[in-house]
Amino acid sequence: MIETPLIQIRNLTKFYGAKQVLKNLSLDIYPGQVIGYIGPNGAGKSTTVKILTGLIPDFTGEVIVDGINMADDPQSIKKLFGYVPENAEIYDVLTPMEYLDFIGKLYGMDSNTLQERAGKLLAAFGLANNVNDRMDTFSKGMKQKVLLIAGIIHNPKIIILDEPLSGLDANAVIMVKELIIRLSKEGKTIFYCSHMMDVVEKVSDRIMLINKGEVIADGTFESLKQNHSDTLERIFSKLTGSEDSGTEADAIINALD
Amino acid sequence: MDKIYLRFVKLLNPVLSKAGVDTDQLYEILRIKLIIDQRRPKTMFAQRQNNKKKVQSPWFVSFFTVMMGTFFGLTLFLNAMPYVAQTIYFSVFMVLMSLTLISDFTTVLIDTRDQFIILPRPVNDRTIAVSRILHISIYVLRLALLQGLPGLVMIGFIDGIAAVPVFFIQILEVTFMSIFLVNIVYLVLMKFVSPQKFKDIINYIQIAFSILIFGSYYLLPRLINVTLLEHISILSHWYSYILPPVWIAAFNELLFHHERANMITSLLAITGLVVPLVGLWLVAKVLAPGFNRRLSIIATSDGSASTPATVKTERKSGLMDKIADLVAPDPVENAGFRITWKLATRSREFKMKVYPAFGYIPIYFLYFTLNGKGQSLAERWENLKAGHNYIVLAYLCTFLLMAALSNVAMSDKYKSAWVYYTTPIGEPGKILSGMYKAILVIFYIPYCLFWGAVIVGIWGPAAINDVLLAMLIGIIYGILMALFLIKGLPFSKPVMIKQSGGRTVTTLMTMVFLVGIGVGHYFLMRWETVIWIAIIPIFFIVWIMLYYYKKTTWEGLEMADDL
Numbered sequence: 001m002i003e004t005p006l007i008q009i010r011n012l013t014k015f016y017g018a019k020q021v022l023k024n025l026s027l028d029i030y031p032g033q034v035i036g037y038i039g040p041n042g043a044g045k046s047t048t049v050k051i052l053t054g055l056i057p058d059f060t061g062e063v064i065v066d067g068i069n070m071a072d073d074p075q076s077i078k079k080l081f082g083y084v085p086e087n088a089e090i091y092d093v094l095t096p097m098e099y100l101d102f103i104g105k106l107y108g109m110d111s112n113t114l115q116e117r118a119g120k121l122l123a124a125f126g127l128a129n130n131v132n133d134r135m136d137t138f139s140k141g142m143k144q145k146v147l148l149i150a151g152i153i154h155n156p157k158i159i160i161l162d163e164p165l166s167g168l169d170a171n172a173v174i175m176v177k178e179l180i181i182r183l184s185k186e187g188k189t190i191f192y193c194s195h196m197m198d199v200v201e202k203v204s205d206r207i208m209l210i211n212k213g214e215v216i217a218d219g220t221f222e223s224l225k226q227n228h229s230d231t232l233e234r235i236f237s238k239l240t241g242s243e244d245s246g247t248e249a250d251a252i253i254n255a256l257d
Numbered sequence: 258m259d260k261i262y263l264r265f266v267k268l269l270n271p272v273l274s275k276a277g278v279d280t281d282q283l284y285e286i287l288r289i290k291l292i293i294d295q296r297r298p299k300t301m302f303a304q305r306q307n308n309k310k311k312v313q314s315p316w317f318v319s320f321f322t323v324m325m326g327t328f329f330g331l332t333l334f335l336n337a338m339p340y341v342a343q344t345i346y347f348s349v350f351m352v353l354m355s356l357t358l359i360s361d362f363t364t365v366l367i368d369t370r371d372q373f374i375i376l377p378r379p380v381n382d383r384t385i386a387v388s389r390i391l392h393i394s395i396y397v398l399r400l401a402l403l404q405g406l407p408g409l410v411m412i413g414f415i416d417g418i419a420a421v422p423v424f425f426i427q428i429l430e431v432t433f434m435s436i437f438l439v440n441i442v443y444l445v446l447m448k449f450v451s452p453q454k455f456k457d458i459i460n461y462i463q464i465a466f467s468i469l470i471f472g473s474y475y476l477l478p479r480l481i482n483v484t485l486l487e488h489i490s491i492l493s494h495w496y497s498y499i500l501p502p503v504w505i506a507a508f509n510e511l512l513f514h515h516e517r518a519n520m521i522t523s524l525l526a527i528t529g530l531v532v533p534l535v536g537l538w539l540v541a542k543v544l545a546p547g548f549n550r551r552l553s554i555i556a557t558s559d560g561s562a563s564t565p566a567t568v569k570t571e572r573k574s575g576l577m578d579k580i581a582d583l584v585a586p587d588p589v590e591n592a593g594f595r596i597t598w599k600l601a602t603r604s605r606e607f608k609m610k611v612y613p614a615f616g617y618i619p620i621y622f623l624y625f626t627l628n629g630k631g632q633s634l635a636e637r638w639e640n641l642k643a644g645h646n647y648i649v650l651a652y653l654c655t656f657l658l659m660a661a662l663s664n665v666a667m668s669d670k671y672k673s674a675w676v677y678y679t680t681p682i683g684e685p686g687k688i689l690s691g692m693y694k695a696i697l698v699i700f701y702i703p704y705c706l707f708w709g710a711v712i713v714g715i716w717g718p719a720a721i722n723d724v725l726l727a728m729l730i731g732i733i734y735g736i737l738m739a740l741f742l743i744k745g746l747p748f749s750k751p752v753m754i755k756q757s758g759g760r761t762v763t764t765l766m767t768m769v770f771l772v773g774i775g776v777g778h779y780f781l782m783r784w785e786t787v788i789w790i791a792i793i794p795i796f797f798i799v800w801i802m803l804y805y806y807k808k809t810t811w812e813g814l815e816m817a818d819d820l
Contacts, residue, residue, distance in 0.1 A: 076379070089373040094296075
């Protein structure tokens with residue numbers, strides 16, 4: 001490819017105490033790609049995301065985003081990112097408007113633009129009537145929508161979505177899937193972490209499977225299919241070592257006898 | 258009120274931006290933090306939208322703080338000997354301030370959500386650090402001013418109007434000193450214990466704090482002779498030179514009572530001015546960076562599952578298993594027993610509400626029994642030993658049972674209780690009796706035995722039968738409470754504030770019943786054998802009541818309506 005990668009990760013290594021969670025991880029991500037980042041629990045997915053978003057500042061290796069090195073200037077990198085965290089942390093005594101206003105201003109957005117954009121986005125997500133309600137009365141899906149808006153409100157170049165569909169109803173899921181495709185057409189780079197294989201399969205241009213801190217498969221869904229198996233679910237279980245899910249299920253059935 | 262602080266912070270903008278702080282972001286972070294602080298107390302009850310009643314509104318807390326300030330401000334009037342008044346005042350000030358800070362630091366000032374909300378945004382470290390320091394300062398100053406306000410007025414009457422600004426400086430000194438101390442306590446704790454332990458220890462400090470406040474409110478007036486206090490000569494003990502409140506008191510002494518001040522007073526006063534400032538500098542320069550880093554470790558290690566180092570494994574307790582199987586042999590009852598025992602000893606919320614009762618009981622006892630006007634403390638103690646008032650203590654233990662029972666059905670995480678409703682439990686009474694037995698076995702009976710041993714130690718073996726009888730009657734009382742008032746499976750209901758009118762009447766009725774029995778017991782005490790014989794039928798009543806409690810049906814239970 002002629003393009004230079006937007007995100008370059010080189011030899012990323014991270015230890016928690018004596019346990020190594022990332023082993024010399026290297027990857028290049030090109031502008032406009034939708035990356036499906038998958039792996040079993042404890043594979044190092046969240047750690048990668050936390051390093052990218054600056055939540056974990058101490059690691060070895062190199063992270064370069066848009067030509068900027070993470071070690072030199074994390075603030076400029078953070079400006080490029082929009083992040084929707086997995087664990088739905090939100091200041092729920094605030095109203096969505098107050099929260100979005102706060103987040104937008106942390107990105108240095110102008111107050112008027114911010115108000116207008118937040119209003120439009122909330123309306124588009126179907127929260128027009130809850131703009132000034134406190135979020136502690138919200139359902140999980142409603143909070144998730146606010147978090148999604150907070151992740152895109154400053155129109156970032158790169159969007160990191162960590163399990164963004166949790167708690168959303170079927171209609172909202174369809175909408176978010178559509179949104180991801182549209183955002184990528186707009187030239188956004190999207191880093192999508194999820195356990196929901198069917199969604200990853202549909203929205204991703206490129207799928208990366210990581211296990212025990214290493215990338216063990218990388219390519220388009222088509223290329224993965226040729227080399228391994230016919231659905232992403234099967235590919236996943238084949239590559240992450242639990243190929244014999246049949247025998248596991250047998251063991252479970254036997255245990256009940 | 259918050260707007261004034263924010264405007265004040267804006268004045269600092271030129272200095273701050275030179276130091277590399279993004280002042281717009283700073284302003285936003287502080288503004289949001291203050292809004293959150295203001296709204297926080299109400300969220301405690303947010304699970305129930307229809308509960309509009311606020312138990313702990315910010316105004317109430319402020320009012321309470323001012324009241325406390327007035328209460329111990331009265332010590333300022335002890336004016337016979339140098340130092341005494343102000344040393345006592347500032348000691349109390351410092352203790353209260355430090356304890357409040359310790360217990361509030363984690364909940365108010367360290368919001369682990371910051372980790373996910375602010376940190377991924379383009380906010381530099383310095384802005385975050387400064388916002389944290391300013392937030393803490395605003396919080397602390399608000400507390401200091403409320404607490405010191407009554408003293409500020411009183412000192413004006415005592416030493417003249419000129420003493421007021423000096424007193425204000427003294428309040429700042431003592432505040433800085435407290436911050437310094439609390440920081441050191443935190444750092445030491447964080448250095449030596451795991452994040453999980455750290456939160457537990459803070460929890461225990463909070464419990465100790467509430468017992469201390471309660472105890473000093475009830476007992477200090479009984480134990481301390483004010484006229485004696487006034488004539489303590491503080492500087493005649495060498496150790497008083499190293500007590501920070503003495504240094505701070507010296508400042509007033511030097512300026513307003515120079516006739517009795519000397520070289521040492523001036524030295525102490527200078528120490529009092531210098532040390533807090535040095536302490537503050539140390540906190541900002543040396544301690545704070547490590548502090549923030551460690552806090553973020555606590556925050557990240559708590560929220561994510563990716564750090565296996567902090568997984569808390571529970572030891573298997575063989576003895577408890579045996580007791581559980583012995584006391585509650587039925588499988589369903591056994592489940593109720595074990596779940597209560599485990600949740601009650603592990604949930605912070607429950608401990609916060611129930612554990613203070615452990616301390617309240619002896620305080621109540623001394624409060625009720627150590628009276629006698631015009632007698633010295635030793636005489637009152639002799640009177641107590643000669644009488645039979647130990648029976649009061651034996652019955653007061655029921656208070657613990659009451660505290661445990663009225664909280665055992667409630668939980669913040671009451672929704673987890675869905676398991677009871679989806680499993681085919683025909684007789685929920687079995688869960689209830691398991692729950693009740695667990696409370697008896699882990700809290701009530703050991704506690705009674707402990708005080709029983711103390712009573713027998715002081716009053717002799719003749720008290721054994723009384724202790725046993727009181728304990729059994731306590732158990733009966735507990736079942737009555739549980740039958741009429743609790744009506745919920747363990748940890749299955751949202752924390753409620755309101756109690757319906759009928760319940761208050763029932764509570765009163767059962768109280769009257771208990772007191773009646775206690776008085777009856779008191780009169781029967783002279784016949785030792787009668788007490789021993791009474792134990793037998795009472796024991797059978799306990800047994801029968803437990804049997805019927807076990808038969809409670811679903812109709813007799815209340816459940817949360819929004820599972």
